[in-house]
Amino acid sequence: MKNNIVLFIVLLFGIPLLHANGDDAPELISYPGGRCYMYRLTLCDKQGTPFSLERPEEFLSQKSLERRRRQHLPVDSTDLPLSPAYLDMISSAGVDIVGSSKWNNTVLVRSRRHDLLRSLSSLPCVRDIKKVWTSPDSIKPSNSRAKWHKEFTRWDTVAQTPYGVTEEQLAMLGGIRMHAAGFTGRGITIAVMDGGFMNADRIPALCGINIEGHADFVVPPSQNIFKEIDHGTRVLSAMAVNVPDFFIGAAPDASYWLLRCEDDRTESLAEEDYWTAAAEFADSVGVDIINSSLGFHSFDDASTNYRYIHQDGHTAMISRTASMLARKGIVLVNSAGNDGMGAWKRINFPADATDIITVGAVTPGRKNAAFSSVGPTADGRVKPDVMATGSPAAVVTGRGTISKDVGTSFSTPLVCGMMACLWQALRDKTALEIIDLVRRSGNNCSTPDNIYGYGIPDFWKAYTSGKQNKSRPQ
Numbered sequence: 277m278k279n280n281i282v283l284f285i286v287l288l289f290g291i292p293l294l295h296a297n298g299d300d301a302p303e304l305i306s307y308p309g310g311r312c313y314m315y316r317l318t319l320c321d322k323q324g325t326p327f328s329l330e331r332p333e334e335f336l337s338q339k340s341l342e343r344r345r346r347q348h349l350p351v352d353s354t355d356l357p358l359s360p361a362y363l364d365m366i367s368s369a370g371v372d373i374v375g376s377s378k379w380n381n382t383v384l385v386r387s388r389r390h391d392l393l394r395s396l397s398s399l400p401c402v403r404d405i406k407k408v409w410t411s412p413d414s415i416k417p418s419n420s421r422a423k424w425h426k427e428f429t430r431w432d433t434v435a436q437t438p439y440g441v442t443e444e445q446l447a448m449l450g451g452i453r454m455h456a457a458g459f460t461g462r463g464i465t466i467a468v469m470d471g472g473f474m475n476a477d478r479i480p481a482l483c484g485i486n487i488e489g490h491a492d493f494v495v496p497p498s499q500n501i502f503k504e505i506d507h508g509t510r511v512l513s514a515m516a517v518n519v520p521d522f523f524i525g526a527a528p529d530a531s532y533w534l535l536r537c538e539d540d541r542t543e544s545l546a547e548e549d550y551w552t553a554a555a556e557f558a559d560s561v562g563v564d565i566i567n568s569s570l571g572f573h574s575f576d577d578a579s580t581n582y583r584y585i586h587q588d589g590h591t592a593m594i595s596r597t598a599s600m601l602a603r604k605g606i607v608l609v610n611s612a613g614n615d616g617m618g619a620w621k622r623i624n625f626p627a628d629a630t631d632i633i634t635v636g637a638v639t640p641g642r643k644n645a646a647f648s649s650v651g652p653t654a655d656g657r658v659k660p661d662v663m664a665t666g667s668p669a670a671v672v673t674g675r676g677t678i679s680k681d682v683g684t685s686f687s688t689p690l691v692c693g694m695m696a697c698l699w700q701a702l703r704d705k706t707a708l709e710i711i712d713l714v715r716r717s718g719n720n721c722s723t724p725d726n727i728y729g730y731g732i733p734d735f736w737k738a739y740t741s742g743k744q745n746k747s748r749p750q
Contacts, residue, residue, distance in 0.1 A: 322357075410577065
């Protein structure tokens with residue numbers, strides 16, 4: 277999802293537009309290697325896989341298995357890796373395998389030959405085939421590192437508080453009270469799935485973060501995710517920065533995986549495959565919570581655009597994958613989208629998924645932001661689930677400066693970080709129970725609607741409620 281906050285929103289709040297699509301954007305270049313295509317192959321089954329459900333340690337980490345054991349969740353057939361025999365058969369057809377999904381039993385392949393479609397369809401292991409990407413004629417050149425500031429300047433904060441500019445956005449969620457009780461996300465691992473993390477490895481305010489690792493699932497992968505767009509840097513900062521008197525994130529003591537799965541140069545169905553691969557990777561390494569400030573509904577190829585009827589949580593591959601996460605023991609916190617004032621207006625995909633927390637944006641005055649996407653889903657479920665500050669929210673940019681930015685992209689990590697604090701406090705709860713506690717703590721929970729959802733959650737209320745109630749069997 278490209279940054280689709282319209283310019284008049286920026287002007288309304290007097291916020292400088294710092295993203296890379298301005299008047300000084302670089303000229304486009306021809307797509308390297310010329311025309312090529314990507315297809316998603318859905319396989320018939322997993323026959324021939326050498327892996328067994330009786331030996332899950334061969335394909336899942338101990339941390340992942342422990343998360344499931346703690347929540348009494350089984351390892352099932354969706355967790356089994358794909359059949360190597362099928363992969364060999366597909367490779368022999370003259371295509372490059374560039375991605376896969378064991379949960380969906382799919383393979384992502386790339387080729388310069390458009391005429392391979394018929395031969396791929398005839399393979400006995402292939403049940404369905406769908407073109408998901410055609411190379412563009414031209415793209416933006418590779419990003420270069422922006423210059424960054426080594427420290428915040430004294431005018432970056434005016435609040436006389438240890439939280440600096442983040443006090444208001446965390447207090448709204450009961451976050452400061454949670455932190456004071458010692459719940460800062462320690463022991464919880466969060467995957468940040470985004471499009472790039474410009475300078476997150478060099479900005480001093482971010483260097484103290486506990487980063488467990490990073491990976492790239494975009495095809496082709498970046499040579500360095502820390503040279504890509506800074507959207508992920510801003511999202512990460514809202515959770516993880518810990519610079520007293522200036523900026524404290526929602527979960528400064530959590531651990532983080534940085535996963536790039538958004539290609540900011542094109543918009544295509546293949547990004548669902550990238551997102552899915554990242555989510556499955558997050559599961560495999562034992563992540564507890566995923567922050568995804570991403571969403572889709574329209575693409576460069578308009579014939580592949582989604583319609584509202586598809587928003588049932590299972591039609592789109594990305595939503596179907598997202599709907600599986602809680603049953604794997606993972607909480608997904610996903611942005612609602614910024615289309616509230618556009619023609620689409622609705623939440624994006626995978627914000628329509630079941631058993632996730634979809635986050636809209638409010639102003640500091642607790643009013644819903646006009647741009648925040650609305651529900652319901654096509655099958656009638658309330659969306660968004662909850663709201664948080666996003667019009668604007670304080671973030672740290674890829675230049676190392678504190679900025680106020682607008683969008684559900686930035687309300688989402690505030691909720692995600694607080695989810696980590698809550699789960700630290702209530703470690704015996706399951707993903708589904710944590711989701712339920714957060715919804716029921718909202719200030720609109722008695723009359724949830726499709727603009728404000730269950731309202732602004734109070735995580736201290738969620739904590740006290742959860743502490744009083746024992747975990748319920750799933």
